[in-house]
Amino acid sequence: MVNGVSHPVVCKPFDTLLTVLREDLGYFGTKFGCGIGYCGACTVLIDGKSAHSCCLIATTMSDRKISTIESCDDDPVIQKIQDQFLKEGAIQCGYCIPGIVMTVRGLIEESGQRVITEEILRGHLDGNICRCSGYASIVRASLKACVDE
Ligand code: FES
Ligand code: FES
Structure with a gap:
């Protein structure tokens, strides 16, 4: 499915x-x-x-x-993450971004009501590499999306 x-x-x-x-x-x-x-x-x-x-x-x-x-068309949480990436300019070539967005989406799903700190977020993004190295804005955008949830 x-x-x-x-x-x-x-x-x-x-x-x-x-x-x-x-x-x-x-x-x-x-x-x-x-x-x-x-x-x-x-x-x-x-x-x-x-x-x-x-x-x-x-x-x-x-x-x-x-x-x-x-699945972003049917998932407002993914749309919210994408909005934050756009606002923060957290996209360079964009190749890594779908994977990062889905990782953040998974973190939000798994966390439920638990507060997502920057430390938790960074730990979760440990398996995502951005070869354009735009990590500062990626973490900023992801954190805003998590906190906003
Ligand atoms: S292509 Fe799957 S982790 Fe790199
Ligand atoms: S934006 Fe280019 S690899 Fe991450």
């Missing part, structure tokens, strides 16, 4: 979730960076928790609810 839609997919036994999302289903907002769980460009939500889709075998995902950055 991707973004609320069930997608029957025939894939190879060791195709990753990232491969299926991009190549079979056309969700190109989810990016390929390192392919080894290091950069976070491929981050999606699985049952509300952020995960690196390049490290997951697609055939293990048959009963899971997956959200990609394309």
Whole structure:
């Protein structure tokens, strides 16, 4: 189930979730960076928790609810995060941003009523790399989105 839609997919036994999302289903907002769980460009939500889709075998995902950055149209929380990124100018080439937005979305989901501090946020973003190195504005925008929740 991707973004609320069930997608029957025939894939190879060791195709990753990232491969299926991009190549079979056309969700190109989810990016390929390192392919080894290091950069976070491929981050999606699985049952509300952020995960690196390049490290997951697609055939293990048959009963899971997956959200990609394309779910933003139906998710006001993602829209709020995106608004803060725009306000803070936290986007350079943009390649890492969908993964970062989904990581922040997952943090907000997991935190419930718990206050998200900068320390918690930075810890959570540890698995997301921005090669344009715009970390200061990314953290600022993400924190504003978390506090605003
Ligand atoms: S492409 Fe998945 S973590 Fe880098
Ligand atoms: S904005 Fe370019 S990689 Fe992060």
